[in-house]
Amino acid sequence: MGEILRVQDLWLEREGREILRGVSLVVEEGTVHCLLGRNGSGKSTLAYALIGSGGYRPSRGSILFYGQEITDLSITERAKLGITLAWQEPARFEGVKVKDYIALGMKEPSLSRIEESLRAVALSPSEYLNRYVDESLSGGERKRIELAAVYAMHPKLAILDEPDSGIDVLSLEDIARLIRRMASEGITVLLITHRDEMVPVADVASLICGGEIIRTGDPKVVREHYARRCIPCELAEPVESEEDYERYV
Amino acid sequence: MSVTYKIATEFEAIVKAYEKAGGKPEVFKSSRIASLVVSSNKVLAANEIPGIHMEAEELPSGIRATIRVEPGVKLEYPVHLCFGVLPQEGVQEIYSKFEIGDGAQVAFIAHCTFPNALDVRHIMDSTIHVGKGALMHYRESHYHGERGGTVVLPKARVAVEEGGQYFSEFNLTIGRVGRLELDYVVDVGPYGVAELVAKAYGYGDDSILVKEAIRLNGEKARGLAKSRIAVREKARSEVHGVTEGNAPFTRGHVDCIEIVRDEAIAIAVPLVSVRHPSAYVTHEAAIGTVDKKGLETLMARGLSEEEAVDVIIKGMLGG
Numbered sequence: 001m002g003e004i005l006r007v008q009d010l011w012l013e014r015e016g017r018e019i020l021r022g023v024s025l026v027v028e029e030g031t032v033h034c035l036l037g038r039n040g041s042g043k044s045t046l047a048y049a050l051i052g053s054g055g056y057r058p059s060r061g062s063i064l065f066y067g068q069e070i071t072d073l074s075i076t077e078r079a080k081l082g083i084t085l086a087w088q089e090p091a092r093f094e095g096v097k098v099k100d101y102i103a104l105g106m107k108e109p110s111l112s113r114i115e116e117s118l119r120a121v122a123l124s125p126s127e128y129l130n131r132y133v134d135e136s137l138s139g140g141e142r143k144r145i146e147l148a149a150v151y152a153m154h155p156k157l158a159i160l161d162e163p164d165s166g167i168d169v170l171s172l173e174d175i176a177r178l179i180r181r182m183a184s185e186g187i188t189v190l191l192i193t194h195r196d197e198m199v200p201v202a203d204v205a206s207l208i209c210g211g212e213i214i215r216t217g218d219p220k221v222v223r224e225h226y227a228r229r230c231i232p233c234e235l236a237e238p239v240e241s242e243e244d245y246e247r248y249v
Numbered sequence: 250m251s252v253t254y255k256i257a258t259e260f261e262a263i264v265k266a267y268e269k270a271g272g273k274p275e276v277f278k279s280s281r282i283a284s285l286v287v288s289s290n291k292v293l294a295a296n297e298i299p300g301i302h303m304e305a306e307e308l309p310s311g312i313r314a315t316i317r318v319e320p321g322v323k324l325e326y327p328v329h330l331c332f333g334v335l336p337q338e339g340v341q342e343i344y345s346k347f348e349i350g351d352g353a354q355v356a357f358i359a360h361c362t363f364p365n366a367l368d369v370r371h372i373m374d375s376t377i378h379v380g381k382g383a384l385m386h387y388r389e390s391h392y393h394g395e396r397g398g399t400v401v402l403p404k405a406r407v408a409v410e411e412g413g414q415y416f417s418e419f420n421l422t423i424g425r426v427g428r429l430e431l432d433y434v435v436d437v438g439p440y441g442v443a444e445l446v447a448k449a450y451g452y453g454d455d456s457i458l459v460k461e462a463i464r465l466n467g468e469k470a471r472g473l474a475k476s477r478i479a480v481r482e483k484a485r486s487e488v489h490g491v492t493e494g495n496a497p498f499t500r501g502h503v504d505c506i507e508i509v510r511d512e513a514i515a516i517a518v519p520l521v522s523v524r525h526p527s528a529y530v531t532h533e534a535a536i537g538t539v540d541k542k543g544l545e546t547l548m549a550r551g552l553s554e555e556e557a558v559d560v561i562i563k564g565m566l567g568g
Contacts, residue, residue, distance in 0.1 A: 051549055054541060075548040084549045091543035094477075094506075095564035104560065105550030153550060 003067075004029040004157055004188050005050075010061035012049055012211075019045045020058070021211040027157070027204075032179055032189040034202035034219060036226050042211040043192045044088060047161045050190075051085045052078050065157070079105075082156030086163060090146040092134050098145055099129040105153035117152035120181060121145070122174045139166045147178060151187075158182060159190045164198050176201045199223040259335070260286065260293045266362035267331045270392030270423065276329045284329040287312055289341055300324060301355070311342030311372070320350030320380065327356040327386075337367040337398070344374050351380035351410075359389040366427070367398040375405040379413040379441075391421040397453050399427035406434055409441040411467060418446040422566045426455035426484070433460070439467030439496070447476045448566045451484035451513070462491035465499035465528070472501040479562045480513035487516040494521075494528025503532035508539055508562060 005027040012020040019042050027033045037043045048056040050063060052075045063071045070078055084105065093101060102117055103109035115125035121144040131137065133145060143166060150158050163175050172195075179201050182189050191202060199205055205222035207215040209230060215222055263286060264274045276282045277294060283301045286294040290312060292305045300322030305314040318324070334341050349355060363369045379385050393399040401421070409415045415437075421429055426449055435443040445461045457480065463472035474490040492501035507515035519532035539561050547557035 051545075053545055075545055076551060076553050079549050079551040087542065087546060091540060091546045093543060093561065093564050095567050096560065104547060104552065149550065 001029040001031075003027065004065065005190070006064040006067075007046075007050070008062045008064070010046070010049065010058050010063065012045060012056060012058045014045070014055070019211050020049065022061070023208070023211065023213055025206055025213055025216070027188060027190055029156075029188050030183065030186060031203040032183050032191060032201055034191045034193065034199050034205040034222075035208055036193060036196065036199060036205055036222060037208035038194055038230055041208045043194070043208055044161055045211075046208070047085055047159050047190075047192055050159055051075055051083060079155075083159070084150055084153055084155040084157075085159040085161060086146045086150045088162040088165060089139075090142050092137070092142065094132070094134045096133050097129070098131050098133055101133045101145070102149045102152045105149055113152055117148040118145075120151055120178050121148045122171070123148065140171065143167060144174075147175070151178065151182060154185070155187060157188045157190065159192065161192045162194070163191070164193055164195050172197060196223045196226050199226075259288050259291070262335055263288045263293065263331060263333045263362070266333055266335065266364045266392065267360050269364060270360045270362045271390050272329070272331065272358070272360040276326075277331075279326075282326045282329060283324070284331070285314065285316075286331045287333070287341075287343070289334050289336075289339055298324075300353075301328065308342065308344075310340045311344070313344040315346045315348070317348040318350055318353045318355045318383075321352045322350065323354040324356070327358045330357060330359040331362075332359065332371070332373075333362040333364075334369045334371065335365060336369075337365050338369060340370045340372075342372040342374070345376070347375065347377040347385070349377075349379045349383045349385045349413075352382045353380065354384040356386035357388065359387070360392070361389065361401070362392045363399045364392060364394045364424075365396075366394050367396055369398060370400045371402070373401075373403040373405075375403075375407075377405060377407040377415070379407065379409045379415045381410045382412040383410070384414045386416045388418045389420065391423070393421070393424040393427055395424055397425035397427045397455060399425070401427065401429045402432075403429075404432045407436070407443070409435060409437045409443055409470075411439045412441060413438065414442040416442075416444045419448065420566075421449040421457075425453055426451040426457055428456045430458045431460060434462045434464070435472070436464045436466055437470040437472055439470060441467055441470045443470075443472045445472075445474045447478075447488075449478050449486070450562065450566055451478070451480045451486060452482045453484060454482075455480070455484040457484070457486040458489075459487070460489045460491075462489075462493075463501060464493045464495060465501050465530075466495045467499075468496045469498045469500075470496060471499070473504065474502075475504045477506050477565050478515065479508040479510075479566060480515055481510040483512050485514045487518070488534075489518045489520065490532065490534075491520045492522075492530050492532070494523040494525060494530040497525050497527045499525070499528040499530070501528075501530040503530075503534070505532075505534040505536075506565065507534075507536040508565065509536060510538060510558070
């Protein structure tokens with residue numbers, strides 16, 4: 001297995017502020033690579049840059065996918081190559097049924113694969129297939145359906161942006177199981193998170209801080225560094241929730 | 250014989266157009282389903298079933314119809330209405346009166362088809378009375394062909410009595426709109442419910458004007474005026490959603506979404522008013538292009554931008 005993704009010296013600025021400052025990262029094919037970092041460290045920005053989201057064009061650097069330069073490709077072109085993203089807060093689609101939504105990304109849509117993908121995120125197909133991907137779904141349900149859609153698509157590289165946020169502790173096990181399942185089926189996963197409990201699911205971890213990758217290696221070592229050095233760090237952005245605050249202090 | 254032949258041919262043609270508009274032609278063959286088929290100013294078929302009475306009178310450029318559902322009658326199948334003009338030019342005026350008896354329950358599915366229209370004017374002027382505790386669903390779908398030569402003026406004045414429920418959905422999402430001026434006003438009595446939904450998709454130089462007004466006049470009456478409009482190219486849309494909370498504990502909401510692309514223009518004018526301190530009326534209106542995150546989510550599944558927009562618009566208009 002070789003490298004699937006190489007990010008070289010990526011710089012990205014938004015609203016006059018440098019968010020990514022020379023990010024370099026290599027993701028090996030067939031692995032689960034965890035990108036760990038505090039809120040505001042540049043994790044999501046990197047994810048958007050990787051899929052080619054509007055307004056997230058790097059000012060410098062390059063993104064290579066299987067050695068091919070993709071920095072200037074559109075989201076659709078990257079998706080066709082096999083890169084997709086599960087958004088941290090997925091969009092909602094009025095009038096689009098769950099089964100149709102999941103089928104959209106599949107090369108050969110089949111009901112059995114759609115049902116399988118729902119079961120993989122611990123949702124009952126009979127209950128969810130005909131529901132709409134709209135406001136009637138809770139945040140957690142919507143998130144699971146997003147992961148199911150990514151799984152059903154069977155991309156080469158799945159970027160999962162905080163799949164664990166807004167999900168209760170028990171559900172973390174479901175998410176971890178899905179990630180391992182993706183990897184076992186040949187999907188390379190770039191797992192973006194600020195929760196160090198998710199790190200054990202990874203084969204490799206990288207730590208991002210202030211828009212730079214400051215460490216890459218054994219997930220245990222990176223997690224320890226994060227717990228000792230990053231969580232108490234005063235330079236990090238304020239935490240978003242009371243729950244996070246409790247954990248961090 | 251030749252007249253019969255002509256009528257049979259016209260019936261066939263209008264039913265074909267009806268099918269194109271999304272209708273199921275077999276409903277007109279069933280003796281258990283009430284139906285009415287009108288082409289221009291001719292009543293081609295009318296099927297009554299027990300509990301519902303339909304009278305239709307032909308006028309020089311349309312018809313006058315009275316549809317009455319007896320009190321307490323609960324119709325198992327929807328009543329199917331088919332209106333259309335097959336020639337390229339013409340006027341069709343439908344003056345209708347619906348009387349839904351106390352406690353009755355009925356659903357109407359209406360299809361209006363103008364598949365060849367170059368210069369067709371369709372006027373629909375309805376008076377609807379929903380009796381105490383009665384329930385009426387009315388769903389109207391249009392098919393106007395691709396030339397944009399249709400002017401559609403649907404107008405309804407609806408009175409919902411105590412505990413009555415009225416649900417209406419107007420769809421003009423297949424083919425060109427031409428010019429649409431929809432004007433619905435509903436007065437809702439105590440504990441009554443009214444829901445108005447209008448969906449339209451305009452392009453070319455189509456023009457869409459939707460006026461929906463719900464007056465919650467009785468205690469604890471509830472209402473929703475919802476519109477979903479998409480316009481592209483040089484089309485124009487304007488939505489006026491009015492909800493009035495005129496009595497104690499009334500609850501109303503205006504919900505308007507308009508998607509605009511190219512050089513199209515969309516305007517939303519939600520108007521809410523409250524005349525009792527315990528009434529509560531809200532509104533939301535969103536106008537703009539397709540949501541960026543939604544678009545990019547679908548593109549990240551491999552859809553082109555055009556395909557993604559299509560999924561979003563069809564979902565909004567079809568759901």
